Amino acid sequence: MRLPKFAYFAPRTVEEALNLLADHGEGARVMAGGTDVMVKMIHGLLKPTAIISLLEIEELRGIHFDAKDGLTIGATAPLADTASHPDIVKYYPALVHAIRSMANVEVRNMGTVAGNICNAAPSADTAPPLMVMNGEVNLASLKGQRRLSLNEFFRGPGVTNMIHGEILTSIHVPPPLPKSGVSYQRISARCGVDIAAVGVGVGIVLAGEACKDAKIVLGAVAPVPMRALETEELVQGRERAQELLGQAGDRAAQEARPISDMRASASWRRKMTAVLTRRALDEAFERASRR
Amino acid sequence: MKHQIRFTVNGDEYVVAVDPRRTLNEVLRDDLNLTGTKLGCGTGDCGACTVIVEDRTVSSCLTLAVSVNGKAVRTVEGLAPSGEELHPIQEAFVKTGAIQCGFCTSGMEMAAAHLLSRNPSPGEEEIRAGLSGHLCRCTGYNQIVEAVSVAAEAMRNSKTEEVKG
Ligand SMILES: Cc1cc2nc3c(=O)[nH]c(=O)nc-3n(C[C@H](O)[C@H](O)[C@H](O)COP(=O)(O)OP(=O)(O)OC[C@H]3O[C@@H](n4cnc5c(N)ncnc54)[C@H](O)[C@@H]3O)c2cc1C
Ligand code: FES
Ligand code: FES
Numbered sequence: 001m002r003l004p005k006f007a008y009f010a011p012r013t014v015e016e017a018l019n020l021l022a023d024h025g026e027g028a029r030v031m032a033g034g035t036d037v038m039v040k041m042i043h044g045l046l047k048p049t050a051i052i053s054l055l056e057i058e059e060l061r062g063i064h065f066d067a068k069d070g071l072t073i074g075a076t077a078p079l080a081d082t083a084s085h086p087d088i089v090k091y092y093p094a095l096v097h098a099i100r101s102m103a104n105v106e107v108r109n110m111g112t113v114a115g116n117i118c119n120a121a122p123s124a125d126t127a128p129p130l131m132v133m134n135g136e137v138n139l140a141s142l143k144g145q146r147r148l149s150l151n152e153f154f155r156g157p158g159v160t161n162m163i164h165g166e167i168l169t170s171i172h173v174p175p176p177l178p179k180s181g182v183s184y185q186r187i188s189a190r191c192g193v194d195i196a197a198v199g200v201g202v203g204i205v206l207a208g209e210a211c212k213d214a215k216i217v218l219g220a221v222a223p224v225p226m227r228a229l230e231t232e233e234l235v236q237g238r239e240r241a242q243e244l245l246g247q248a249g250d251r252a253a254q255e256a257r258p259i260s261d262m263r264a265s266a267s268w269r270r271k272m273t274a275v276l277t278r279r280a281l282d283e284a285f286e287r288a289s290r291r
Numbered sequence: 292m293k294h295q296i297r298f299t300v301n302g303d304e305y306v307v308a309v310d311p312r313r314t315l316n317e318v319l320r321d322d323l324n325l326t327g328t329k330l331g332c333g334t335g336d337c338g339a340c341t342v343i344v345e346d347r348t349v350s351s352c353l354t355l356a357v358s359v360n361g362k363a364v365r366t367v368e369g370l371a372p373s374g375e376e377l378h379p380i381q382e383a384f385v386k387t388g389a390i391q392c393g394f395c396t397s398g399m400e401m402a403a404a405h406l407l408s409r410n411p412s413p414g415e416e417e418i419r420a421g422l423s424g425h426l427c428r429c430t431g432y433n434q435i436v437e438a439v440s441v442a443a444e445a446m447r448n449s450k451t452e453e454v455k456g
Contacts, residue, residue: 002333008294008311008357038353039334051311053358080347104424105402107335109347110354 003038004047010056014169017052018142022165024050030167032076033111035103036119060169065091070175075114075168079126080105082113092173093287094129094182094201101125101186101196114168117153120160121195123220127154128201129184131225132215135173141166154224179206181287185276186219189263196220197264198272200252202280206288209239216248216277221256221269228255231277240285248281249274296360300325301369309356316340316351319366327367327397331426338425341398342366348405350424367397370404379449380404383442384435391429399425403439411447413439 007024011017021028027049031037034053040046054060060075065087073082082088083099102108102116102125116126117137127150135150139162150171153160162168176182186199199219204211214235216228231251238244258269293308300323307322316333319325319342331339333352340351343365371378377385380403390396399422406413406421413421418439419432427435 003312003314006311007292008355010358010360034353034355034358035335035350038355042334051355053355055358078347103335104338105405105421106338106341106348106350106424107353110349 003041004044006048007050008053009050010053012056012058014057014059014140014167017054017057017167018140018165020050020052021167022142024052026164028052030054032115033078033107035107035111036115036121054167063088067175071173073113073171073173075170076112077114079103079108079111079113079116083108091176092129092133092182094184094203095126095133095173098125098129098184098186098199098201113171117150117171118160118162118168120154120156120158120224122157122223122225123196123199124225125184125186125196125199125219127225128199128217128219129182129203130171130173131217131227132201132203133173133176133182134203134215135171137168138170138172139166140169145169147172151227156223176291177205179288179291180204181206181284181289181291183280183283183287185280185283187272187276195263198258198269198276199225200273200276200280202277202284204235204281204284204288206285209289210237211235211239211285212237216252216281218252218256218273218277220263221258221273223257226255226257228252228277230255235281240282240289245278245282249278252277294357294360296357298359298362298364300364301366302363307356311355311357313356314352315342315344315349315354315356315359315364318356319351319364325366325368329394329397331394331398336424336426337395338398338402338422339395341401341425343401343405346408348402365401365404367400370400378404379445380407380439380442383438383445387434387438387441389430389434389438395425395427395429399427399435403442406439407443407446411450412443415440 029048030052062074064072083096131150182203184201186196188194188197201217203215205213214232219225253270253274256273258266260266297306329339331337335350335353342351
């Protein structure tokens with residue numbers, strides 16, 4: 001057995017899970033698909049004393065969409081189901097693209113969007129598209145519920161603003177606005193098999209031909225998936241043009257704060273930030289003009 | 292503390308007492324002697340350990356055995372219904388030379404079974420995407436991709452025959 005010693009629980013309700021989490025204190029971990037938790041335990045990076053699996057909690061599994069309230073992705077809905085859900089395919093194509101470019105079939109069958117978000121890797125592929133679409137997380141604890149914008153969720157690599165005793169119950173994304181378009185672009189050494197070396201999400205809303213609202217999030221080039229606020233400002237009020245795309249790419253590359261690691265050097269990451277920002281912005285304009 | 296779990300593997304019911312630290316891969320191979328499922332990387336990267344839980348492929352090296360309590364597991368040993376004749380996927384792998392050392396084969400075949408259950412006529416790109424989590428150090432992949440496409444055709448033909456007959 002390569003895993004550390006832990007007690008295992010598979011509660012049937014959120015309340016039961018919250019009680020277990022409180023009873024077992026700091027050493028307790030919730031687990032959804034386990035594709036991050038298991039790998040970290042195998043590598044000795046995580047040694048929980050208790051694992052609380054969320055997979056048997058029926059109420060956390062669903063995916064719901066309606067045109068007024070938008071999209072709710074339950075905490076244990078598998079990545080694969082999220083990417084093949086007909087409403088998500090229709091209304092949130094950038095999220096679908098992000099998920100399909102992640103990992104492989106088996107990991108997408110096991111892993112969840114919530115796990116990807118809670119794991120808080122700077123390279124988490126679902127973070128940029130969800131953030132530019134104004135995604136929020138619903139958190140539950142024994143004290144009650146709260147909702148947090150994903151823009152305020154990440155604090156550092158592996159660290160979020162959730163507090164111990166909280167469980168993410170679902171992710172909420174508002175319905176897409178008229179004339180809005182979202183794109184996610186990522187690059188890695190060996191397509192999906194590798195974690196993204198850079199990922200860029202862009203979401204824009206048009207008024208006529210001009211961009212009246214832009215959100216740009218850069219993945220894997222800072223300790224957290226980061227908003228490129230200066231680039232957003234630069235795009236504001238502008239129309240789609242090669243010149244704008246180039247300027248936005250350059251600005252995003254300046255704003256990025258990449259490091260060099262085994263996946264890529266900082267300077268290459270900066271260059272790719274420019275390229276991917278250009279592409280994502282172009283596709284977001286394209287999609288917005290068609291809606 | 293050990294947990295008693297009850298689950299089926301290829302239709303046979305098992306009741307096993309397992310330590311929660313043990314993976315499904317360990318229990319299949321070491322307790323149930325179903326060694327068709329391999330262990331390669333042990334961290335989700337190679338696909339050698341792939342099995343089907345309920346209706347989808349998972350990496351058995353990243354699955355805790357306790358988590359399959361009450362579930363139906365399918366391994367390569369259960370791919371062919373009779374256990375004697377080969378499944379069309381296995382036949383195609385043999386016929387096209389998609390097997391050399393065979394270490395990746397059971398995982399590849401389970402992935403192919405999952406893919407074909409969702410998409411009976413996958414194109415080459417779809418086959419490659421479906422197998423992207425599976426590493427083969429021998430064949431160079433082309434024969435494996437061909438095998439899946441040959442199997443898909445055989446399975447489609449036997450379906451239409453069933454309907455006709
Ligand atoms: C081979 C392989 C390839 C991968 N490729 C990619 C990739 O390309 N891109 C990418 O972004 N990721 C990748 N990953 C990482 C991983 O698969 C994803 O992050 C996945 O979405 C995690 O989901 P999970 O349900 O398995 O999370 P788990 O491992 O179950 O949990 C992850 C973390 O979130 C916490 N958590 C989970 N659910 C909740 C909840 N509801 N409330 C509170 N906390 C919670 C857990 O305690 C843990 O800290 C890869 C992993 C593997 C093994
Ligand atoms: S052994 Fe499980 S994926 Fe390699
Ligand atoms: S046949 Fe040897 S690893 Fe694929």
